[in-house]
Amino acid sequence: MIQILKMAFRDLGRNRRRSFFSALAVGGGLALLILMSSVIEGEMGSALESAIKLQTGHIQIRAATYDENKSSLKWEDLVANPDEIAGQIAALNQVKAATPRLYASGFLSSGTQSASAKITGIDPMSPASDPYREGVISGNYLSPDDRDAVLIGKPMAEKLNLKVGDNVGLSLNTADGNVQDQAFIVKGIYTTGTYGFDSGTVFLPLAKAQAMTQTENHASTIFVLLNDTALTDTVAPALSVSPNLEIKTWKDLNALFVEYETFAQSYIAIFYMIILAISASVIINTLIMSVYERTREIGILSAIGMRGGRIMMLFLAESSMLAIGGVIMGLIIGVLGTLYFNINGFYIGDMGLSGMAIADTIYAKLTVDNLINLTILTFVVTMLAGLYPAVMASRMQPVEALRAEK
Amino acid sequence: MEVVKIENITRVYQVGKVETQALRGVNLSIGNGEFTALVGPSGSGKTTLLQMIGCLDQPTTGSVAINGKDVTKLNRNQRADMRRGTIxxxxxxxxxxxxxTAYENVEMPLLLNGHPPKERRERVMELLKAVDLTDRANNRPDQLSGGQQQRVAVARALASKPTLILADEPTANLDTTNGHQVMDIMKKLNQETGVTFVFATHDPRVISYADRVVTLEDGLIVKDTK
Incomplete structure (x- = not known):
């Protein structure tokens, strides 16, 4: 076996440049796989985190009849006495924040321009509203007593050409189905780094939103943030609410995200296959060329009594060496590349997925599982690629092989 | 005792629709320790006959026995084993x-036969000494002259102490001096070890070394002189 490994190593050394580039093809493939999986992992992780933090919370308490898509404001579709319920939930140890929120559909207008928006009434002082407060890039954050102030996202401000202090008209639906208009002042402009969210969400203090929509002492939902996402399955079943209310967890509320993740995974699997197929074809090509170039040598080895199985092992040893070399190169390039994108991020801008909190910048995140799985996958595929040339070499008739031109 | 016994073998090659008969019914018996030359013009069937004896190819009809064993009934791996141990x-x-390297080339058959390291080392050095290449043990073939390479090949052929050595035009690519040197070594080893040599050639210088000359023409033995 040692002799076979020695021969395989020296055979690869005969054409160093070819061997190097073949291993590099494997390495490049692996590096690309590592990078892609890290970017996807980073994207999925941050998208979920953003979705929970900005849009859904870990748990929401809603009226059983509430339809999120319609942002219904009928009293029977809303949670009555929300402060009381939120207070009870907030008292739990595992809960970071529980706060009522009111959602209404409406649109903002400035001059001749207008844009539809999801009007969100929040308690500005709740820790659950911190991401919006922290995201203020100009002007000031809301205070609970504001009666004519709105907080708008940066993309919305750019679209309507608004700046802090400007007047803006806000029209929204009310509980009785009418439309209410009022002039507001842009108190602050925020960004959460999630284009889809920032471009369509306008914040008002909850009390003002309730007054304007005529939904006093009602809320669309009780937005609950836990100290840890993993606590969701423990806390949600433990909450007791009146029968006309229902408890939704982030998994229920992010069905689109789950669908997107499934879609993305299958899409990525195709990319993985393409990359691996390219690497494999380079290895097959290199080894087939090697088999043809060494046909006479295969004949000699066969003539002196080397069995087909050992000849096959010789070529498999070569492909495994190319695989090892390639995997080492791939790990170095892939991990360094991931590290770069982990620190500097990868700007994607607006992905145009409504309802998804995809951040503008993705930070690659490499998991040990991905690293191990992709390394093994690349190694196995490279070895499998070496199988055909190896079998081809082992099946050569000695008399034919000896007849080959040197 | 007969090392090789060939009975009425034929070998037909088919290229497309054209059939070529390389051997047309050859009978040959080679005894232990013989130094036999297969001679004849190009296309007479010398190399084909040598390949049949060497278990590198199978006859279309007839049988080939090496040391009393019918090799035409062996499968691919068994033929490889036969070559490794006997030829x-x-x-x-x-x-x-x-x-x-020269050393590793000579060592290869011993490795394939599973000889222990010490035994391999002693045997390789003994053979390199016999072909006068001890000082070239660590050279690779491209660092050796044609004559030296062929002497390494002779040493490798003898490594596993086979009962039969087959040589196909062993001097064809050598100049006169190297050709004679290689033939002298082969003859000497034949006399000292008693190993049977069969070589195909049409080089008159080589034929003079043979104890027995078998002449082929058009796939048939036309003359057999001792």
Whole structure:
């Protein structure tokens, strides 16, 4: 076996440049796989985190009849006495924040321009509203007593050409189905780094939103943030609410995200296959060329009594060496590349997925599982690629092989 | 005792629709320790006959027995085992593995036969000494002259102490001096070890070394002189 490994190593050394580039093809493939999986992992992780933090919370308490898509404001579709319920939930140890929120559909207008928006009434002082407060890039954050102030996202401000202090008209639906208009002042402009969210969400203090929509002492939902996402399955079943209310967890509320993740995974699997197929074809090509170039040598080895199985092992040893070399190169390039994108991020801008909190910048995140799985996958595929040339070499008739031109 | 016994073998090659008869019914018996030359013009069937004896190819009809064993009934791996244990080869084109040193080339059959390291080392050095290449043990084939390469091939052929050595035009690519040197070594080893040599050639210088000359023409033995 040692002799076979020695021969395989020296055979690869005969054409160093070819061997190097073949291993590099494997390495490049692996590096690309590592990078892609890290970017996807980073994207999925941050998208979920953003979705929970900005849009859904870990748990929401809603009226059983509430339809999120319609942002219904009928009293029977809303949670009555929300402060009381939120207070009870907030008292739990595992809960970071529980706060009522009111959602209404409406649109903002400035001059001749207008844009539809999801009007969100929040308690500005709740820790659950911190991401919006922290995201203020100009002007000031809301205070609970504001009666004519709105907080708008940066993309919305750019679209309507608004700046802090400007007047803006806000029209929204009310509980009785009418439309209410009022002039507001842009108190602050925020960004959460999630284009889809920032471009369509306008914040008002909850009390003002309730007054304007005529939904006093009602809320669309009780937005609950836990100290840890993993606590969701423990806390949600433990909450007791009146029968006309229902408890939704982030998994229920992010069905689109789950669908997107499934879609993305299958899409990525195709990319993985393409990359691996390219690497494999380079290895097959290199080894087939090697088999043809060494046909006479295969004949000699066969003539002196080397069995087909050992000849096959010789070529498999070569492909495994190319695989090892390639995997080492791939790990170095892939991990360094991931590290770069982990620190500097990868700007994607607006992905145009409504309802998804995809951040503008993705930070690659490499998991040990991905690293191990992709390394093994690349190694196995490279070895499998070496199988055909190896079998081809082992099946050569000695008399034919000896007849080959040197 | 007969090392090789060939009975009425034929070999037909088919290329497309054209059939070529390389051997047309050859009978031949070679005894232990013989130094036999197969001679004849190009296309007479010398190399084909040598390949049949060497278990590198199978006859279309007839039988080939090596040391009393019918090799035409063996499968691919069994034929490889037979070659490894019983037959040594010397080819016209030297046929060394270019990535291995002279030492490693000679060692290869011993490795394939599973000899222990110490035994391998002693045997390789003994053979390199016999072909006068001890000082070239660590050279690769491209660092050796044609004559030296062929001497390494002779040493490798003898490594496993085979009962039969087959040489196909062993001097064809050598100049007169090297050709004679290789033949002298082969003859000497034949006399000292009693190993049977069969070589195909049409070089008159080589034929003079043979104890027995078998002449082929058009796939048939036309003359057999001792």
């Amino acid at each position: 040594g080869f010397i080819f016209q084109f030297f046929a060394l593995i270019p990535t291995l």
